[in-house]
Amino acid sequence: MEINLNDKNCIVHLEMGNANMELFLKYEKELKKALEGNERRYCHSISVALTAVNLAENYDADKDNCLVAGILHDYCKNMTLDELFSNCEKYKVNLTEEDRMADGCIHGFLAAKMCKELYDINDEVYNAIYFHTCGKPNMTILEKIIYIADFIEPLRRFRDKVSDIRKLAYKDIDSAIVAASEASISFLTKREKFIHSNTIKTLEYYKDVVSKR
Numbered sequence: 001m002e003i004n005l006n007d008k009n010c011i012v013h014l015e016m017g018n019a020n021m022e023l024f025l026k027y028e029k030e031l032k033k034a035l036e037g038n039e040r041r042y043c044h045s046i047s048v049a050l051t052a053v054n055l056a057e058n059y060d061a062d063k064d065n066c067l068v069a070g071i072l073h074d075y076c077k078n079m080t081l082d083e084l085f086s087n088c089e090k091y092k093v094n095l096t097e098e099d100r101m102a103d104g105c106i107h108g109f110l111a112a113k114m115c116k117e118l119y120d121i122n123d124e125v126y127n128a129i130y131f132h133t134c135g136k137p138n139m140t141i142l143e144k145i146i147y148i149a150d151f152i153e154p155l156r157r158f159r160d161k162v163s164d165i166r167k168l169a170y171k172d173i174d175s176a177i178v179a180a181s182e183a184s185i186s187f188l189t190k191r192e193k194f195i196h197s198n199t200i201k202t203l204e205y206y207k208d209v210v211s212k213r
Contacts, residue, residue: 030119
């Protein structure tokens with residue numbers, strides 16, 4: 001099955017391959033409710049999910065887990081910062097001071113916890129959603145795929161060097177993570193945004209992995 005995504009006249013074609021359509025339709029329906037009124041974020045989330053399925057085929061990863069994590073990774077993106085903090089309290093997401101300063105990561109922490117309670121996602125999917133923005137050292141293949149799919153999905157236009165990283169992701173995902181982490185840090189630095197230590201640790205860890213081959 002092929003799915004077309006329209007976002008500001010950009011049509012994206014991604015193959016579903018052998019992905020589980022029952023799972024897709026189930027979680028796509030939940031995503032629509034969570035992101036009601038935010039067509040751009042909805043299209044991004046579906047694009048991440050299908051990109052993750054394509055990467056799963058490339059790296060022999062679990063396509064169902066990639067599909068679900070990709071669809072749900074931005075489940076809380078419609079929330080304001082105050083709503084994120086409020087729901088973190090409600091769902092008992094313990095935020096450190098650093099987490100609060102790197103507020104662009106909070107939606108992932110909360111989405112993982114909410115989706116665990118609402119849909120009983122498994123621990124692998126939980127972690128992939130939780131770390132999809134800031135990353136972490138020694139990620140599983142699922143965590144790597146969601147981290148990089150979020151960066152390279154075809155609707156992305158604002159990322160530095162995204163075209164090169166998109167090509168690299170299908171050849172060497174660890175090197176793609178290095179390039180994506182560097183680009184993220186550069187993006188945040190230029191905008192004088194706080195950088196979560198996990199993002200820095202991710203870059204350092206995968207630079208070391210790649211250099212030791």
